[in-house]
Every structure is written in structure tokens, then in C-alpha cells.
Amino acid sequence: MKDKGCGKLYIISAPSGTGKSTVIKRIMETRKDLYFSVSATTRPPRIGETNGSSYLFMSHEEFEEHIRKQDFLEYAEYVGNYYGTPRKPVLDQLCRGNDIILDIDVVGCRQVKKAMPEAITVFIIPPSLDELEIRLRMRNTDTEDKILKRLERAKMELAEKDTYDYVVVNDKVNRAAEEIIKIMEHE
Ligand code: ADP
Ligand code: 5GP
Numbered sequence: 001m002k003d004k005g006c007g008k009l010y011i012i013s014a015p016s017g018t019g020k021s022t023v024i025k026r027i028m029e030t031r032k033d034l035y036f037s038v039s040a041t042t043r044p045p046r047i048g049e050t051n052g053s054s055y056l057f058m059s060h061e062e063f064e065e066h067i068r069k070q071d072f073l074e075y076a077e078y079v080g081n082y083y084g085t086p087r088k089p090v091l092d093q094l095c096r097g098n099d100i101i102l103d104i105d106v107v108g109c110r111q112v113k114k115a116m117p118e119a120i121t122v123f124i125i126p127p128s129l130d131e132l133e134i135r136l137r138m139r140n141t142d143t144e145d146k147i148l149k150r151l152e153r154a155k156m157e158l159a160e161k162d163t164y165d166y167v168v169v170n171d172k173v174n175r176a177a178e179e180i181i182k183i184m185e186h187e
Pocket of ligand 2: 013014015016017039040043074075076078083084085103104105106107108109
């Protein structure tokens, strides 16, 4: 078999509620060869989320044990919970020549880009902050307190958008997904 070489690592970030998960799902329907890195988190599962495919849900103690064992490629604290990327599956897939998507926040992106400068970074933005708030509320998964904290965090994250290789507006899911697929083809 022909050697595929190393796979490409794509980092996709966006303020919570922008529609990143929705857009990534659409991309993966087209690019069935892409591997999605399942993160670990201490946040409780939302309705419809499954352990092992949405996230690896775990306790704070378990997460901190993985930090100690250096099992994470990167990790960050986000609105009161830990989120982290298990290192081994990412490196294994890249070595096999498979392309990978990491759905991580701006703090995690900085860590990965430092360790792996060849990573391609895409920041998805909402059409406006008002629309972001509408989407966060429409999703109906967070308490009022968490929604306000996520909106506050969104402002900090949006200020970092120019540090990414590409910025894509999620106005329409299909259009945004198409734009990111084109970026991947170009890369
Ligand atoms: P994220 O992963 O960025 O936190 P989600 O994918 O959970 O966001 O989307 C947040 C909410 O916004 C969901 O209810 C989703 O259906 C909706 N949504 C996503 N993309 C769009 C869009 N382009 N237009 C309108 N609503 C959208
Ligand atoms: P949510 O709770 O809405 O699923 O995710 C909250 C934020 O955590 C989002 O910005 C998401 O991209 C980010 N996130 C998810 N997994 C990881 C991860 O493994 N590492 C980091 N740093 N952020 C993550």
C-alpha cells in the first residue's frame, strides 16, 4: 500500500453557541475520512450526548489524574469545567496518515499550535453577538448563569480571532461547512 504520510491536524474554535458542533457534523457527513478527536470533560452530559462519541465524561479527580499522567495534548478550564484532548488517539491517527479535527477553545488552540505549528486553525464566528445569544438560548442546554458566563467568555474569544489562519462566519450551516471543506481542499 502507498504510504499516506502524516495526516493534517485542523483546529476549529468558536464561541460557545456559534454552531461549531453543527457545522463540524455537516463537514464530517461530506468528509467521511476525517477523524474527530473526542475530548474529555468534567461538564455533565447534555440530553442526547453520549459518552465516548460526544465527550469522554469524567470526574474532576479522574481528569486531574490524567493531567498528572500527561495524557492530554492540551487542556483548559472553561466556565468552571475542565476540557482536554487525549494525546494518544490524535498522534496515532496522524501517524496513520489520517486527517483530524480538534474542536477546542482558544486556550487549547494556543497550546497545540505551540507544540504543533503545522496545525491549521479555523475560527468560526457568529453573524453578531445578538445572534450568538439567540442561538445559546435556543439550544436550551444551559442555565441563565452559564449563558451569561459563556457570553462573557465569547467576547474574550472573539478578540483572538485574528490569531487563527482562517475566519469563517456561520451565517448558514451549509455555506459555512462548504467554506471549511474548501479550506481543507486548499490545504
Ligand atoms: P456550538 O457547538 O458552537 O456551541 P451548536 O452547534 O450547539 O453550537 O449550535 C448552537 C445552536 O445554534 C443550536 O441550537 C443550533 O441548532 C443552532 N445553529 C447552529 N448553526 C446555526 C445557523 N447557521 N443558523 C441558525 N442557528 C444555528
Ligand atoms: P461545550 O460545553 O459547549 O461542549 O464546550 C465549551 C467549550 O469547550 C467550547 O469552546 C469547546 O470548543 C471547548 N472544548 C471542547 N473540547 C475541548 C478540549 O478538549 N480542549 C479545550 N481546550 N477546549 C475544548
